[in-house]
Amino acid sequence: MSEFKTIALRCLLALSISLSTLVARDVSAAETAAPPSVAIHFTFDRPLDASMAPFFLAAKDGSFGAERLNVAFSSATGSPEVLARVAKGDSELALVDINELIRFRDKEDAAPVKAVFVLFNRAPYAIVARRSRGIQALPDLDGKTVGVADGDLSMRLWPALAQQNGIKASNVKFHRISPAVREPILSAGQVDAVAGFSYLSAVNLRDRGVPDADLVVLRYADYGCEAYGFAVVANAAFAAAKPEAVKGFVRALIAGIAATVKEPARAADEVASRIDGGDRELELERVRTVLADNILSDEVRRNGLGGIEPLRLERSIGQIAQDFKSRKRPAASDIFDDRFLPPVAGRLIN
Incomplete structure (x- = not known):
């Protein structure tokens, strides 16, 4: 009887090892089949x-x-x-x-x-202006000075936007500035408005202490720009x-x-x-x-x-x-x- 038990245990152990080997092979094959990142x-x-x-x-x-x-x-x-x-x-x-x-x-x-x-x-293009400078809407830029950073992408759509809104482009003066001083010169009152991204310039100006009630964000998209x-x-x-x-x-x-x-x-x-x-x-x-x-x-x-x-x-x-x-x-x-x-x-x- 003891000999029979020993033989049975050996058979079970061999079967367990075989199953483990098969599982390991299956896992290895699955890993190999998975495409690399x-x-x-x-x-x-x-x-x-x-x-x-x-x-x-x-x-x-x-x-x-x-x-x-x-x-x-x-x-x-x-x-x-x-x-x-x-x-x-x-x-x-x-x-x-x-x-x-x-x-x-x-x-x-x-x-x-x-x-x-x-x-x-x-598009995030916008003119961010101060109401205290007499600007409430896009046509109010007539006769005003707008600070524009070198390479500002919004300016490439300005001619079409001005024409679409009946603004004589030559009546708006664009003052070239460094991006680093865009918000400071508006908060200091050196320009009437600045061109930039609505989610950057407007938020930066509020952070610099310009009252929210004095800021107006003239988004190009609100004035017919489809970009x-x-x-x-x-x-x-x-x-x-x-x-x-x-x-x-x-x-x-x-x-x-x-x-x-x-x-x-x-x-x-x-x-x-x-x-x-x-x-x-x-x-x-x-x-x-x-x-x-x-x-x-x-x-x-x-x-x-x-x-x-x-x-x-x-x-x-x-x-x-x-x-x-x-x-x-x-x-x-x-x-x-x-x-x-x-x-x-x-x-x-x-």
Whole structure:
């Protein structure tokens, strides 16, 4: 009987070892079958601010990792520089002003860089003025002095905006300034208004002590400007070789936007933690302004995040063309590629 028990135990042990080996082989095979993570170098076209919160929450919450993406962030000094990087392949994806992309694609030999996701459905361009200087609406700029930083993208749409609103452009004096003194010279009363982004300049001026009641934010979008704003662009070769990675990035970004809408305070914390001397309350005000003014438009609530209306984009291309002699005016299809967007149901947001 003892000998029988010994034989039985040996059989059970052998069976256990065989099963363990099979399980180990199955796990190893599953790990081998899983595709490796795709590395993406993502570049922002300016220093970090609250508008980038959805990207940072997507990273913090593991949304990029869930799509098997290894995303590294960096910043540059403007959309032209970033577009050059993307065109060369130094960055696979980037955030740029879509209106700068339109100008970039106007060149005959331009690389076929396209936007794959529009973050700002409404451009952030604005004239921030002081009511105490007699400015309540855009036509009140007649005879006034506006401070404009070198390279300010909003000025490229000013000719069309002025014409559309019956303003004689020559009656508005633009004073060239450094970006660093944009808010200080307005708060000091050296100019009547400044051109800039609504979520940056207006918030900065309030932070400098300019009374909210004395500030008026004249958003281009409220005066007939149909331009879209910041968009994610892709290197053409990367998008062709790794379409699923681009789609995964877009899905993760949508999750980041949803998280930002749901928890703006947490989004502000994440942004502030990445900025030297970041101010949580200041960034929270910016997050809320960006969501209300630029991201969650009526068009987005109707059609979902990330896309465009082709006719609107065509009209905005026409507005930009008024600012320079167009050599090869791009079409909407040259600027935006919707193949990487999920179905509308996956892009709707409350």
